Amino acid sequence: MTPARRKRIIRDALLFFVLIAPNLTAILVFSYYPAAYNILLSFMDWDLVAPYPEWVALENYVGLFTDIEFWQIMMNTLIFTGVTVVGSLVGGITLGTLLASRVPLTGLVRTFSFTPHMIPGAAVGMLWLFMFDPNFGLSRWLFNLVGMDSPDWTTTSDWSIWAITIAYLWQRLGFVTVIYYTAILDLPQQVHEAASLDGANSFQRLWHVSLPLLSPITFFLAITGVLSAAQAFDLISIMTGGGPGTSSSTLSWMIYDEAFQNFDIGRASAAATVLLILLLALTFLQLKFGEKKVNYAS
16 A cells, blocks of 8 residues: 555545544433443442442342333333324325325315424323313313213323323324325335235235235334334323322433432433333334335335
8 A cells, every 4th residue: 555545545534534523422422321321320229319329239220120010111112103103104194195195185284293293292181181170171072972971081090091092102103104194105116006906905905915014114113213212201201190009100200200200310310221122122022023025126
């Protein structure tokens, strides 16, 4: 290698480092360092008052995994995440297909569909608190139509998890619908025309043509949906506060509750580490197995 070529390589490497240094520094400072420090704190006992945390090894994790309430919270997290992700995907592709069929007032419907995604979570929570009100809300009117009394959605353990799930699903559905709608408009029409000539009906074209071609979009929405739902906080805070008891508490709410209500930083950090591991594992599994069924061919 000539000196001139070596000098050019070194110069290009230095330029590359200078260009990525700001982003790399931000990622290290605001993402990786807090995550690593949180893992360290999960082996500590600290109440934010003592000057220094105390090393307790695996005590926080043992306390978590032997606590029956923790497993209830894990089940709540699974229900909340699973229902909202699957429900938004099914509802989103259904509404997106209807919008793409050029039904009347498509533009207005598309705007209304996307609006919930733009509303802050706190406002969505207040809106659904009113709708779920058993005395004055829309829920009361709907249940009265079938001769039933509206349940106390946010104050009973049997319904509270479903209250926050419905509210979050409504908020996310518009975003998923618009993404699917845009993707459906970009699908090659000649493929659908060929399927129609072969005698495929609307459902067959959706199942055998549209869904495979939309698999990259579905893959993206599934991953982002899991990550977003598992970290939901504002709706829970406004609507139920994780209660009654832990009936509507998810891991994200438990982390806040343990850290800033019970001042048990070690237990909160252990729960946050569990959530981090779960999200990494789910993302890895989705990438490893889900991507095999994704069709990237146009």
